[in-house]
Amino acid sequence: MSRRSFLMKMGAGVAAARVAGFGAAMSGAGSVRAQSRKPITLMVGFPPGGGPDLVARAVAEPARRDLGQAMVIENRTGAGGRIALDWLRNAQADGSNFALTPASMLTAYPHVYKRLPYSLAEFAPVCKLCIYHLSVVAPADAPYSTLQEFVAWARSTKEATFGVPGLGNATEFVGRLLAQAENLSLEPISYRGGPQLTQAVVAGEVSLAVNLSSNFIELVKAGRLKVLAVTSAVRSPFSPDVPTLAELGYPDIVFEEFIGIVARQGTPEPDIARLQDAMRSALQDATVRDTLARSEYLPDFKPAQLLGAELTASTERWRTLVRKIGFKPIE
Template sequence: MDRRSFATLIATVGPLLASGCALADNWPAKPLKLIVPYAAGGPTDAIARIIGTKMAASLGQAVVVDNRAGAGGTIGVDATAKAAADGYSFALVAPGPLAGMPNLTKVPYTLDELEFLTLAARIPSVIVVNRKSGITSIEQLIAKAKAAPDTLNYSSAGAGTTPHIGFELFKRETGAAIVHVPYKGAAPAISAVLSGEVQMTMVDLLPILPFAANGNLVVLAVAGKTRAPQLPDVPTTVELGLSNVQMETTYGLVAPKGIPAAVQAKLRDAAVKAIGSPEMKAQFLKQGALAATSTGAEYRSLMQAESDKWRGVIASAKIKLD
C-alpha cells in the first residue's frame, strides 16, 4: 500500500473508530430493550425478566422487556435482527426460531444478521405421563406402545416445536408407534395430558413441577445426560440406554449484527456477570433452569448443531407446519 492509499484509509476508518470508541464510552446512556419472541407469562419471559433486572442493576439503566410473540418466535427474532446495531436492543431466544423454524419455512432473517452473545440458561425436557395411564417407567411405555401400535397419543405445543421434535427422536430411537396430537402452545398440551385427552408429552421441566409434586403427572425420564436437581430420583434417557434422545430448551442472548465491538463486549460482560451470580443461579433453579454462559462462537456453534439435528428429524418424520 503506498503512502497516499494509507492516508486515505486512515482518513476513512479513523473517524469510524473514534465514533465507535465514543459510543462505547457513553454506553449505556438510555434504557435497553430486551426482546422476548414469546408471550408474557411463559418461561422465556420469566427468565428474561430475571436477567433484565440483574443487568439493569450493574449497567445503571433500565432493561425493559418487549414481548414480540408470534410465528414460532420468528417475529421477535426478526425485530432483533432489524433493530439498530447500537447495543440498546437484544433478545433472549430459545432454539425454535434459530434451529427449528428455518428448517420448516422461509424466515425473514438469517443467522448472519445476528450477533450471538452468550448462552443464558438450559431447561431440560422431560417425558411425562398422566398418572391414570398406569405407565410408571420408560420400559413400560415402550412395551405398551409396541404391543398396541398407534393407540397411545402424545401432545406437543405445535408442529416443529421442541416437544414435537423431541418425541419424534424418542419414536425413532425406540421404534414405538405413538400418535402426535399438536396443540396451540405448551399450556394446552400439558392440560391435554392432565385431562387424559392424550397419555403423554415431552415438555420443559418448569411447567410440570407442580403437577409432578401433587402426583397428577408421572415424570418417566429427563431427556439428556444429567439428572434434574429438582427431580434427583428420575433417570435420564442416556442412563436408560436411549443416548440419541437428548432434548432441552437452551436459552441465549442475541443482538443485531454490527454492534461496535467495545459496546458488544460491555453488553455481553453485563449479561455474563448477571447470569453467573449466585442469586441468578438460585432464581433459575426455581424456574427449573440451570444458568449457563458461553462465548458467542460457542453459542452459534451449538445452534448450528441443533439445526442439523432438527433438520434430520423433520425430514425423517415428514414434519410440516400446521
Template sequence: MKRRTFVSIAATAGSFAFAQEYPARPLRILVPYTPGGGTDTVARIVMKKMGEQLGQALIVENKPGAGGAIAYAELLRNKPDGYTLTTGSGNISLLNLLNSKLSFDAATDLVQVAPMAKVPIVLIASKKLPVANMAELIAHVKQNPGMSYGTPGPTTPQHLAGVLLGSMAGLTLTHVGYRGTAPAVQDVIGDHLPLAIVGLATAIPFAHSGQVKVLGVGSLKRSELAPEIPTIAEGGVKGYDASYWYDICVAKGVPQTVVNRLHAEITKVLENADVRKTLTAAGFEPMAVTQAEYQSMLRAERAKWEPVIRANNIQME
C-alpha cells in the same frame, strides 16, 4: 494502501469508543412469547440484574407470534447498535428450515450472543397409562403404535424432542400441538392425552401431587433440579438429548465490541449467587459458557436437528 490502513484504524477506534460509552441509554429486550412463560421469566430475571450492572433500564417488551418471527422481524427493523435485543430458544439458525415463509435469514441476520439458562424437558404420562418407566413405555408403544403426545405447539423444541424420541427409539408416535404448555398438561391430567413433552419446572408440581407420571428427563445426565428422575437415555434410548435453552440475540451488524460486552455482562449475571438461586428455584439451569464454547454448541445443534427437520418435513403450520 496507506489510506485504507488509516480508514481501518479509524473504524476500529470508532468501534472501541462506541463500546466504551455503551450503553448510554435504556435497552429494549423483545420477548417472542407471551408474559409468564419460560422465555419471559428467564429474560426478566437476567435482565433485571443486568440493568443494575449496566446502570441503565432494560425494558422488556413481549412480541409474541409466528414462532418468534414477529419479534425477530422487529429487531431487524431497528438500527444494529446493540440497544435492541431479543431472547431466543435453542438454535434460531434453524428457523428458516421450520418456516419457509420468513422474510429474513435467521442463520445470517441474527447473532446469538450468549445463553442464559437451560430448560430440561421431560416426558410425562397420564396416571392411568399402564407404564411406570421408559422401558415399559417403549414396549407398550411398540404394541400400540401411534400413541399421541402433546407439546406447546408445532416446531417447538418439545415437538422436535418428540420426533427425535420416536426416531431413536423406533416408535410410531402422533404429535398433537397445543397453544401452549398448560392445555397439554391438563389433558394429560384428565386422561384425554396419554403423553406430553414439557419443561421440567412445569411438570414437577403435578408429579409431586400424583396427577401425572414423569417417565424421564431428556438430557444426557440427570437434572440437578430433580436428580431422582432418570434420563430417557437410561430408560433405553441411548444417547438421547433434547435439551434446549434461552439466549440473547442481536441483529447482524452490531459491533463485535458491543457483542463482547453483552456476553461479558450476561456471564457476570449468571455467576451471581442470587440470580442462580432464583433461576434454579424457577426450574431453570443457569448456563454460562464462553463465546467459543457457545458457537461450538450451536454448530453441533444444527448438525443434529437439521436432518431430523428435513427427514420429517417439520414446518410451521
C-alpha cells in the same frame, strides 16, 4: 510570602479549579448520555410464566442495575418463538433491541420450515446463559406410570398423542423419535406455549407432554403430573430418581438445549459487549442462580464468540437429525 510565591499558588489554584470543572462537566455529560440511552427491549417469543420468560426475568433486574439502564421484557408469542425473532431482524440495530431465545429457534428451524422468515446469519450472538433438558410427563391419572407402560398402552389403544409448545423444535423431535423407535402412530399436538401445554396435559387432552422441565415442576410436586423420563445425557441433579431416555433404550433421544441472547446483525459491538458483561455479572448473583435452579436451569455463561460457535455446531447437528428421521419440512 513573596509576591512570586503568591502568584504561583494562585495560578495552581486556578488550574486545579479548571481541571475540577472540566471533570465535573465530563461526569455530567456521561450522566446525560447514560440517561439518554433508550431502554433495552429484551424480546421473548414465549408467554409469561414459560421457561424462556422465567430466565429473562431472573437476569433482567441485576442486569438493569449493572447497566444503569431500563430494560423491558416483551413477550411476542406464537409460531414457536419465530415471531419474536422475526421482530428482531426488522428492529433497529442501535443497541437497544435484543432477543432471549432457546437455540433451536435459530439452529433447528432453518431445517424444519420451508419458509422461515429469518436465518442465523441475520443475528449477532451476545452470550449464552444456561442449559436445560426436557421432561416427558403424563397426567396424574393416566393408566401408565413408566415409559414402558405408556408404550404398551399406546400399542393397545392406538389413540396416543403427545403435546408440544410448538412444532419444529426439540420437543416435537423427542416425540417423533420415540414413535419411530417403537413404531407407534404418535401425532404431535401443538400449543401456543408452555403454560397452555401444561394446562392441556393436566386436563388429559394429550397422553404425553414434552417440554422444558420448568413448566411442570410445581404440578409434579403437587401430584397432578408424573414425569416418565428426561432427555439429558445423564440423570438430572434436580430429579435423580427419573430415568433418562438414553438409559431406557433410546440413545439417540438426548437433548440438552441452551438459551442465549442475540442481537440483529450490525448492532454496535460496544453495545453487545455491555449487555454481555451485564449478563455475566447477573449469572454470578446468588439469587439469580437459586431462581434458575428452582426451574431446573444450569447457568452456563459463554461470551459472544463461543455462543456463535455453539450455534454453528447445533445447526449441523439438526441438519443431520432431520435427514436421519426423514422429517418433511413444514410449510
